[in-house]
Structure formats: structure tokens, C-alpha cells
Amino acid sequence: MVAASIVLAPLHPESDLRAVEAVYRRASDYLALESGLTPDAAARAFFEERPPTGDDAPLKFGVADDTGGLxxxxxxxxxxxxxxxxxxxxxxxxxxVRGEGLGQAILGEVKRLASARGALRLLLGVLDANERARAFWERQGFKLNRTSGPHAFGKRHHLVHRLELPLGGNA
Structure with a gap:
């Protein structure tokens, strides 16, 4: 399903809440692991959550398949x-669509956007229980920055590994 160019389409709660809920419903394995929330509660939280600091509101984005579905x-x-x-x-x-190169393609576009905004590094958090995700990010060149927690995620608590990737030729 990997297209020649990936479009990270901005998502908005007014128009895209149900489509995001459908993604959570289809990815129920992750939802059960991460928070135990229902798909509708997770979709609302997706649009409400923001980092404690930062330049602007975060970009909430979606990637659609060739039928237009997220x-x-x-x-x-x-x-x-x-x-x-x-x-x-x-x-x-x-x-x-997991394991087909889409995650890697999206990461390429994320790195391009972050570099264009002047970011020197890209960070992310991986749940300790999500070993498959951590292996994916490490294959992409991310390195452990620190581990913290346990942190509350809905009905669950997790240790979180913060991983980082230098950008802008600093790799």
C-alpha cells in the first residue's frame, strides 16, 4: 500500500472524529495494549492531547489508502x-497495512517536515510492552534517550522508552 509520495493530511475533530475512531476500532490490538479505552474515547483523546509545551498545536494527521479510507x-x-x-x-x-513499508514511508515524510521546521532531533515514546514497535523504531535509527514511568494511559500503566533520532545531517 506504499504510495510513491505520502500525504500527511491534517485531521480535525469536527470532520474526522469518526474516521479516527474507525482506525482505533481496526487497531484494537494496540488500543487494548496501550490504554484499554473504547475506540470512541481514544479518538476523542487523540484530538484533545497536547504536549505541555511547544510552538503550536500538534499536527494531527492521517494517511489514506487508495479508496480514501484512513x-x-x-x-x-x-x-x-x-x-x-x-x-x-x-x-x-x-x-x-503493517509490515508493508508504510510506517517507514510516513517516517520519511515526518522527518522532512520536522527538518523543514528546523528541528534538530525527532523524539518519540514507546511503551515497554510494545516490543514490536520499539524494534521498528530502532531499525529506523532511533536510540534510547531515557526510560520513565510508570505513566497512566487510560486504564493502563506503562514504562515509556523515549527514543531519539538526530535530524539535519547530525546522524
Whole structure:
């Protein structure tokens, strides 16, 4: 399902709440692991959550398949935790497109956007229980920055590994 160019389409709660809820419904494996929330509660939280600091509201984005249906959602913040950082708060793919190169393609576009905004590094958090995701990010060149927690995620508590990737030729 990897297109030649990936479009990170901005998502808005007024028009896209149900589509985001459908992604969470299809990715129920992640939702059960991460928070135990219902898909509708997770979709509302997706639009409400923001980092404690940062330049602007985060970019809530979606990636559609060739039929126009969302198959991935994400959350990219700039200026958090440091002014020259970008933080990928979430990248969630529905199971049917995992392992096909879409995550890597989305990451390429995220890195391009972050670099264009002057970010020197890209950070993200991976739940300790999500070993498959951590392995993916480490294959992309991310390194452990620190581990913290446990933190509350809905009905669950997790240790979180903060991973970082230098941008702008600093790799």
C-alpha cells in the first residue's frame, strides 16, 4: 500500500472524529495494549492531547489508502520538549497495512517536515510492552534517550522508552 509520495493530511475533530475512531476500532490490538479505552474515547483523546509545551498545536494527521479510507493516524508536535525538537506522539497503522513499508514511508515524510521546521532531533515514546514497535523504531535509527514511568494511559500503566533520532545531517 506504499504510495510513491505520502500525504500527511491534517485531521480535525469536527470532520474526522469518526474516521479516527474507525482506525482505533481496526487497531484494537494496540488500543487494548496501550490504554484499554473504547475506540470512541481514544479518538476523542487523540484530538484533545497536547504536549505541555511547544510552538503550536500538534499536527494531527492521517494517511489514506487508495479508496480514501484512513489506514494510519499520527500526532507530530514541534518545539517539544526543547525548542529545536519535534516529537512524534503517535503513529498508529491498522493491522492490514503493517509490515508493508508504510510506517517507514510516513517516517520519511515526518522527518522532512520536522527538518523543514528546523528541528534538530525527532523524539518519540514507546511503551515497554510494545516490543514490536520499539524494534521498528530502532531499525529506523532511533536510540534510547531515557526510560520513565510508570505513566497512566487510560486504564493502563506503562514504562515509556523515549527514543531519539538526530535530524539535519547530525546522524
Amino acid at each position: 489506514v494510519a493516524i499520527g500526532d507530530l508536535a514541534f518545539g517539544y520538549p526543547e525548542p529545536t525538537d519535534a516529537c512524534l506522539g503517535l503513529l498508529l497503522l491498522v493491522p492490514t
